Amino acid sequence: MRKFKDNLLRGLLWFSAFLTVAVLVTIVGYIFYKGYRLINFDFIFGDYSPAGDGGIWPMIVTTIYTIAISLLIATPIGILAAVYLQEYAKQGRLVKTIRFATESLTGIPSIIYGLFGAVFFVTTLKLGMSIIAASLTLTIIVLPVIIRTTEEALKTVPHSYREGSLALGTTKLQTLYKVILPSAMPGILSGIILSIGRIVGESAAIFLTAGTVAAMPESIFSSARTLTVHSYLVTQESGDIELAAAIGIVLIVIILVLNLSATFISKKLNKADY
Amino acid sequence: MRFIKEATIGLLVLFLAALLSACGIGNDSETESSNDSKGTISISGSTSVGPLAEKLAVKYEEKNKVNIEVNQIGSSAGITNATSGVSEIGMSSRDLKEEEKANGLNEVVIAYDGIVVVTHPSNKVKNLTIEQVKQIFTGEVTNWKELGGDDMEIVVVSREDGSGSRDAFQEIVGYTSGELVRSSIVASGNGNIKTTVATNKHAVGFISFEYIDHSISTIKINGVEATAENVLQQKYSLSRPFLFVYKEEHLTNSGQQFIDYILSQEGQAIVSETGAIPIK
Amino acid sequence: MPSPLTEKQTLEIGKSNKRKYMLEKLSARIFLLCALLSVLSLLLIVGFVFYKGSHPFVAEGYSFIDFVFGVDWVPSEGKFGIFPMIVASVFATFGALIIGVPIGLFTAIFLAEIAPKSIAKIISPAVQLLAGIPSVLYGVFGLAIIVPFLQNNLGLAKGQSLLAIILVLAIMMLPTIVTVAETAIRAVPKTYREGSLALGASQIGTIFKVVVPAAKSGIMAAIVLGLGRAIGETMAVILVAGNSLIIPTSLTDSVRPLTTNIALEMGYAFGTHQEMLFATGIVLFSFILLLNFVLAKISSKGGN
Numbered sequence: 001m002r003k004f005k006d007n008l009l010r011g012l013l014w015f016s017a018f019l020t021v022a023v024l025v026t027i028v029g030y031i032f033y034k035g036y037r038l039i040n041f042d043f044i045f046g047d048y049s050p051a052g053d054g055g056i057w058p059m060i061v062t063t064i065y066t067i068a069i070s071l072l073i074a075t076p077i078g079i080l081a082a083v084y085l086q087e088y089a090k091q092g093r094l095v096k097t098i099r100f101a102t103e104s105l106t107g108i109p110s111i112i113y114g115l116f117g118a119v120f121f122v123t124t125l126k127l128g129m130s131i132i133a134a135s136l137t138l139t140i141i142v143l144p145v146i147i148r149t150t151e152e153a154l155k156t157v158p159h160s161y162r163e164g165s166l167a168l169g170t171t172k173l174q175t176l177y178k179v180i181l182p183s184a185m186p187g188i189l190s191g192i193i194l195s196i197g198r199i200v201g202e203s204a205a206i207f208l209t210a211g212t213v214a215a216m217p218e219s220i221f222s223s224a225r226t227l228t229v230h231s232y233l234v235t236q237e238s239g240d241i242e243l244a245a246a247i248g249i250v251l252i253v254i255i256l257v258l259n260l261s262a263t264f265i266s267k268k269l270n271k272a273d274y
Numbered sequence: 275m276r277f278i279k280e281a282t283i284g285l286l287v288l289f290l291a292a293l294l295s296a297c298g299i300g301n302d303s304e305t306e307s308s309n310d311s312k313g314t315i316s317i318s319g320s321t322s323v324g325p326l327a328e329k330l331a332v333k334y335e336e337k338n339k340v341n342i343e344v345n346q347i348g349s350s351a352g353i354t355n356a357t358s359g360v361s362e363i364g365m366s367s368r369d370l371k372e373e374e375k376a377n378g379l380n381e382v383v384i385a386y387d388g389i390v391v392v393t394h395p396s397n398k399v400k401n402l403t404i405e406q407v408k409q410i411f412t413g414e415v416t417n418w419k420e421l422g423g424d425d426m427e428i429v430v431v432s433r434e435d436g437s438g439s440r441d442a443f444q445e446i447v448g449y450t451s452g453e454l455v456r457s458s459i460v461a462s463g464n465g466n467i468k469t470t471v472a473t474n475k476h477a478v479g480f481i482s483f484e485y486i487d488h489s490i491s492t493i494k495i496n497g498v499e500a501t502a503e504n505v506l507q508q509k510y511s512l513s514r515p516f517l518f519v520y521k522e523e524h525l526t527n528s529g530q531q532f533i534d535y536i537l538s539q540e541g542q543a544i545v546s547e548t549g550a551i552p553i554k
Numbered sequence: 555m556p557s558p559l560t561e562k563q564t565l566e567i568g569k570s571n572k573r574k575y576m577l578e579k580l581s582a583r584i585f586l587l588c589a590l591l592s593v594l595s596l597l598l599i600v601g602f603v604f605y606k607g608s609h610p611f612v613a614e615g616y617s618f619i620d621f622v623f624g625v626d627w628v629p630s631e632g633k634f635g636i637f638p639m640i641v642a643s644v645f646a647t648f649g650a651l652i653i654g655v656p657i658g659l660f661t662a663i664f665l666a667e668i669a670p671k672s673i674a675k676i677i678s679p680a681v682q683l684l685a686g687i688p689s690v691l692y693g694v695f696g697l698a699i700i701v702p703f704l705q706n707n708l709g710l711a712k713g714q715s716l717l718a719i720i721l722v723l724a725i726m727m728l729p730t731i732v733t734v735a736e737t738a739i740r741a742v743p744k745t746y747r748e749g750s751l752a753l754g755a756s757q758i759g760t761i762f763k764v765v766v767p768a769a770k771s772g773i774m775a776a777i778v779l780g781l782g783r784a785i786g787e788t789m790a791v792i793l794v795a796g797n798s799l800i801i802p803t804s805l806t807d808s809v810r811p812l813t814t815n816i817a818l819e820m821g822y823a824f825g826t827h828q829e830m831l832f833a834t835g836i837v838l839f840s841f842i843l844l845l846n847f848v849l850a851k852i853s854s855k856g857g858n
Contacts, residue, residue, distance in 0.1 A: 248688075
C-alpha cells in the first residue's frame with residue numbers, strides 16, 4: 001500500500017515537472033517559431049514606420065533610455081539606503097518602518113505604480129507622458145530590489161573585514177568605500193541586473209506614464225514606447241502575432257544575456273576578491 | 275512569514291491613515307502650462323484619428339523643422355489634455371459635448387469618417403437595417419439565424435466607454451452605454467476589434483473605414499455600401515467628423531501651421547489616401 | 555629619529571580630523587535620507603492613489619457600498635459598480651492558484667530531490683530564466699494559442715474567458731513558484747533527510763513528511779510571490795479576458811478583472827470616471843493586503 005502511494009506520488013512529481021517543462025518549452029518555442037523569420041538587421045536597427053514594415057530601433061532606444069535613467073537614480077539611492085540599514089542604523093522603530101516600506105513597495109502591483117505615475121509625475125509634476133515620467137516610476141519599482149539585494153550582499157561581508165580595517169585607523173566611511181562595498185560588489189551587481197530585467201519586462205506602469213508614441217524619442221521628455229509596450233500594442237492593435245513574437249525574441253535574448261552576465265560577473269568578481 | 279503578517283498590519287494602518295488624510299489634502303489646482311513649443315507639437319486623442327494624424331505628421335515633418343508627437347489615447351482623454359494644456363492639440367472622433375465646449379475649446383473638422391459594421395468573412399449576413407444593428411448591440415437579437423444567417427450565437431464586440439468611435443456609433447444607431455449587451459467583449463482600439471472579429475466567426479463589431487481590409491467582411495446598412503462616396507452623398511448614415519480641438523492660448527504658431535497644412539489641398543490628398551474622407 | 559610634531563602639523567591634523575568627522579556625520583545623514591526615500595515613495599503612492607480614489611466618495615456623494623457591490627459599470631452614465639470585476643479577480647486568482655501551485659511545487663520538489671543532477675542542472679536555470687520573461691509575452695501566447703484552442707475544442711462562441719485567464723496566469727506563475735520553492739527545499743539540511751531515511755522511511759515518505767514541512771516558510775513565500783504576480787498582472791490578462799462586464803457564472807464567461815478595468819479605461823477616463831479607476835486601484839490594493847494576511851494566518855497555524 002505504502003509502496004503504491006510512493007509510486008503514485010513519484011509519478012506525479014515526474015508528471016508535474018514534465019508538464020512545467022513542456023508548457024514553458026512550448027511557449028518559448030512558439031515565440032521563436034512565429035517570430036524568427038522577421039529577425040534581421042533592418043528589423044532591429046531600422047526606423048519604425050506606421051505602415052508596419054519598419055524596424056524596432058526607436059523602441060530599443062526608448063528601452064535603453066528608461067533602463068539608464070531609472071538605474072542612474074535608483075542605484076545610488078538604493079545602495080546608500082542599504083548601507084544605512086546595514087551599517088549605520090541602530091535597530092529600532094525607524095529601521096523597522098523603512099524595512100516595512102521597502103517590503104510593501106515590492107508587493108504593489110505595477111498597474112498601481114502606473115496610476116501613481118500618471119497622476120504624480122505626468123500630471124502633478126507636469127512632466128507629461130514621457131520617458132522621464134516612466135523612468136521615475138520605474139525607479140520606485142526597482143528601488144526595493146536594489147536595497148534588498150545590496151543588504152543581502154552587505155550581510156555576507158565578514159565582520160573581520162570591518163574590524164580589521166577600522167583597527168588600522170581608517171574612518172567608517174573609508175572602510176565602507178575601500179573594504180565593504182568592494183567585497184559586496186557581486187551581490188550589488190546581480191541586484192542591478194535583476195532590476196534591468198524588471199524594467200525590460202514592465203508594461204502596465206510604462207503604458208500609463210510614457211504613452212505610446214511610436215517614433216524615435218527626441219529627448220527624455222518625449223513620449224515613446226518601450227519594446228514590451230510595443231509588443232503588447234502590435235498584438236492588441238493589429239493582431240500581428242508574428243511581429244509581437246519577433247519582439248518577444250529580442251526581449252528573451254536580452255533577458256538571457258542579462259542573466260548570463262549576472263552569473264559571469266559574480267563568478268569573476270568572487271575569484272578576483274579571494 | 276512573520277514579516278508578511280507585520281507588513282500586512284502595518285499597511286492596514288497606513289491604509290487607514292491615508293484614507294483619513296485624503297480628506298484633508300488641499301485641492302490640486304491646475305496651473306497654466308507653459309506655451310513654448312521647442313519645435314514640438316504634442317497631439318493626443320482618438321485612436322481613430324491617430325493613424326491619419328501620424329501619416330500627416332510624417333509628411334509634414336519631411337518638409338518642416340518640427341517634431342510632432344501623436345499619442346493615441348482616446349477622444350475624451352485627448353479633449354481633456356487639450357483643455358488642460360498637457361497637449362497642444364486634441365484629436366476627437368466625435369462631436370464635442372456641451373460641457374467640453376464650455377471650456378473654451380475650438381474645433382476644426384479635418385476629415386470625415388465612416389463607421390462600418392464588420393463580421394467574420396464566413397458570415398452570410400451582409401446587410402442590416404439600423405434597427406437590426408441596434409437589436410444586436412442591445413442584446414435583443416442573440417442568434418445569427420434571426421438575421422438570415424447560420425444558427426449560431428452572436429458575439430458582440432464593442433469599444434470601451436470613453437471611446438469616440440463608440441460614442442459616435444451609439445448616438446447614430448440609437449442606444450446608450452447602459453443598454454449595450456453585458457456579455458459583449460470590450461476591445462480597446464479599432465485594430466483590436468478587427469482582429470477579434472477576424473478570428474471569431476460568431477463576432478460582430480464596428481470599426482472606422484481606415485481599418486477595413488480583407489480579414490473582415492463589411493455590412494451594408496439599409497442596402498447602402500460603406501464607401502466614402504456614399505458618406506459624402508449622405509446616403510450612408512454611420513459617419514462622424516474627425517476633429518482637431520485646441521485652446522487658443524495653448525496653440526503655437528507651428529501648431530497653427532500644421533492645421534493649415536492639413537486643410538490644404540496637399541493635406542486633404544493624404545486624408546483620402548488613408549481611407550478617411552476629405553472635407554471638400 | 556622621528557621629530558616631534560610642530561604646532562602647525564598638530565593643527566592641521568586636528569583640522570583634517572574635524573573635516574573627517576564632519577564628512578562622517580554628513581554621509582550618515584545622506585544615507586539616512588536615501589533610506590527614507592522608500593518610505594516617502596510609499597507614502598506618496600498610497601496617498602495619491604487614496605486621495606484620488608476617495609474623492610468621489612468624500613466630495614461627490616457616491617456611496618462606497620454601491621461602488622463595491624454595484625453590478626453596473628457605465629461610466630458615461632455615472633454608474634460605477636465593480637462587483638463583477640471583484641468576482642472576476644477572485645475567481646481568476648484562485649483558479650490560477652489551484653492549477654499553478656500544485657504543479658509548481660511538485661516540479662520544485664522533483665528538481666530538488668528526485669531529478670538526476672544533470673537534468674536539474676539544465677532545467678533549473680532555464681525555469682529561472684522564464685521567470686524573467688515579460689508577462690506580455692505570456693499574454694501573446696494566450697491570445698494566439700489558448701484562446702483559439704478553447705474556442706475550437708470546447709465549442710464556445712468566444713475563447714476569451716475566465717478559463718483562458720486562469721490558464722495564462724497559472725503558466726505565468728509557474729517559474730516564480732518553482733524557483734523560490736526549489737531554493738527553499740534545497741536549503742533543508744541534509745541531516746534531516748539522512749535521519750528520516752535511517753529510521754526506515756522511504757525517499758518519497760521522507761520528502762513529503764520531513765523535507766517539505768521543513769521548507770514550509772520558503773514554500774509559503776513562493777506561493778505569496780506567485781499570487782502577487784497573478785493578482786497584479788494586467789496586460790497579459792487584457793489580451794485574453796474579453797473584458798465583459800458580467801458576473802461570471804461559468805469558466806467560459808468572458809470577464810473583466812480589476813487590473814484590466816484600470817488599464818483598459820485609464821487612457822479614456824477623466825473626471826469622476828478617472829477617480830473611480832483609482833478607487834478600483836484601492837480595492838485591488840486591499841484585496842492584496844487581505845490575501846497576504848490570510849496566507850500569513852494559514853502558515854502560522856500550520857506551524858503549530
